[in-house]
Amino acid sequence: VAIAGRFSFFFGIGMNFYMEIAKLRAARRLWADLMKKHFDPKKKNSLLLRTHTQTSGYSLTAQDPYNNIVRTTIEAMSAVMGGTQSLHTNSYDEAIALPTELSARISRNTQLILQNETGIPKVVDPWAGSYFMENLTNELYASAMQIIEEVEAQGGMAKCIESGWPKLKIEEAAAKKQARLDAGIDILVGVNKWEVNDDVKYETRNISSEEVRQSQLSKLSVVKSSRDQSAVDAALAELTEAVGGGA
Secondary structure, three states, rough: OOOHOOOOOOEEEEHHHOOOOOOHHHHHHHHHHHHHHOOOOHHHHHOOOOOEEOOOOOOOOOOOOOOHOOOOOOOOHHHHHHHOOOOOOOOOOOOOOHHHHHHHHHHHHHHHHHOOOOHHHHHHOOOOOOOOHHHHHHHHHHHHHHHHHHHHHHOOOHHHHHHHHHHEEEEEHHHHHHHHHHHOOOOOOOOOOOOOOOOOOOOOOOHHHHHHHHHHHHHHHHHHHHOOHHHHHHHHHHEEEHHOOOO
């Protein structure tokens, strides 16, 4: 429990607006309840769920990519209303390449506009008390607890990973989602409905892997030729001893 207050958790935020808000709310309650049940912590900080969230890359599309600006904004709003402590907003060209200066600026400004122009971050847990949101939070809490119990019944997460159980669950969920998209049950604007027939023009950032490789090799060569090799050898020997339990 001495380290519980140092843990932080990473969440992906998708397009199911209300569900994503409820997910973060349920996660906070789940963490606090599990800590109380199993560890009886003495510090309040041990009960606090520290979260970083990132808007989903899975929801972004290479087709009609400017739609991704809207998708990222909606996901960012879910994260903020859900109570995230920090946030990464993906660029609209996430599904295509590394971001350009323009797409990165739009991504950054999405956060700045939410923070400075909307007033949304000024309200703590704005959905508290809503029958719909509280019920959805309770449902997610119960579902998550059921999964935790399944993991424990299999001997813990390490055993589950060895058996491939988490990977199977992820693949099953992804396959079901893709099947719904393929069948047109779930709509993806610009992909399986309201497609744009004309090519959408957009700038892409092209990076040569070979140029990056050669640049890095040159930098390493300079470092190796100018460093004190005896000091390097001594540091590596000390590190090796420490890793081996000698320190």
